[in-house]
Amino acid sequence: MFEILEKKQMAQGTVCMFRLKAPRIARKTRPGQFVILRANERGERIPLTVAETHPEQGWIRIYFQVVGKTTAMLARMAPGEIIQDVIGPLGVPTHVDKVGTVICVGGGLGVAVIYPITRAFFDAGNHVIAIIGARTKELLILEQEMNSVCHELHVTTDDGSYGRHGFVTDVLKELLEQRKDVGMVMGIGPVPMMRFLCKTTQPFGVKTMVSLNPIMVDGTGMCGACRVRVGGQTRFCCVHGPDFDGHQVDFEELSKRLMMYVPQERESYQRFQAEVAGGSSR
Numbered sequence: 001m002f003e004i005l006e007k008k009q010m011a012q013g014t015v016c017m018f019r020l021k022a023p024r025i026a027r028k029t030r031p032g033q034f035v036i037l038r039a040n041e042r043g044e045r046i047p048l049t050v051a052e053t054h055p056e057q058g059w060i061r062i063y064f065q066v067v068g069k070t071t072a073m074l075a076r077m078a079p080g081e082i083i084q085d086v087i088g089p090l091g092v093p094t095h096v097d098k099v100g101t102v103i104c105v106g107g108g109l110g111v112a113v114i115y116p117i118t119r120a121f122f123d124a125g126n127h128v129i130a131i132i133g134a135r136t137k138e139l140l141i142l143e144q145e146m147n148s149v150c151h152e153l154h155v156t157t158d159d160g161s162y163g164r165h166g167f168v169t170d171v172l173k174e175l176l177e178q179r180k181d182v183g184m185v186m187g188i189g190p191v192p193m194m195r196f197l198c199k200t201t202q203p204f205g206v207k208t209m210v211s212l213n214p215i216m217v218d219g220t221g222m223c224g225a226c227r228v229r230v231g232g233q234t235r236f237c238c239v240h241g242p243d244f245d246g247h248q249v250d251f252e253e254l255s256k257r258l259m260m261y262v263p264q265e266r267e268s269y270q271r272f273q274a275e276v277a278g279g280s281s282r
Contacts, residue, residue, distance in 0.1 A: 032094030107189025
């Protein structure tokens with residue numbers, strides 16, 4: 001049983017943070033790894049990156065975006081309530097080495113995912129530049145936290161309501177044109193953002209890693225739901241990733257697979273919203 005110790009809603013209620021009691025997972029999780037949780041016995045299994053751990057106090061921190069039935073149901077839970085299952089840590093930890101200058105780019109909820117990775121590169125002695133972005137100021141998350149784990153922070157918003165008007169890739173391109181010492185770029189966010197980020201870095205020949213977010217079920221490599229094509233080979237994100245060489249990822253195929261169950265997800269969410277309105281949710 002995994003108790004919700006703390007809950008915080010942000011980005012106009014579209015993003016939710018849980019601090020969960022999970023001592024064993026907190027002791028073993030490394031940056032880049034994730035858990036799969038299930039809210040109740042009949043719940044959907046959803047993968048979520050662990051943004052922070054406290055091994056001594058035995059808790060982990062996760063963030064999720066409210067996009068469908070399961071995440072909406074989770075967002076209605078309160079501190080003191082119990083998450084049925086939390087399995088982890090899963091996936092291969094992000095390879096963190098001292099490579100000189102590293103640029104970490106996060107978009108939307110991807111900022112929460114790249115936060116522990118940015119901190120790991122910072123702690124490893126790299127010069128870390130971070131770029132984070134959102135559609136509007138109200139949807140930007142973890143600016144203060146990101147600022148504490150990098151040497152230089154750039155903020156963008158699509159509508160210009162805060163920071164630089166434009167996209168994270170605009171700033172990334174300028175930095176790559178100005179600096180010749182960038183050893184690596186790490187990008188996490190929506191698939192279109194990661195795809196364009198890789199196109200941006202490719203002409204500069206800079207190593208670029210991305211953390212993929214395919215449909216995932218068991219998290220052990222048995223079901224095959226999370227397969228992605230990288231460098232012409234089929235890889236399973238849960239056991240071979242989630243980090244991959246962005247220049248080798250088939251983003252076209254990934255995008256199509258992510259759309260496979262959209263109609264069913266939309267129908268399920270609408271049914272749940274109707275149940276909530278009628279007072280019969282959960």
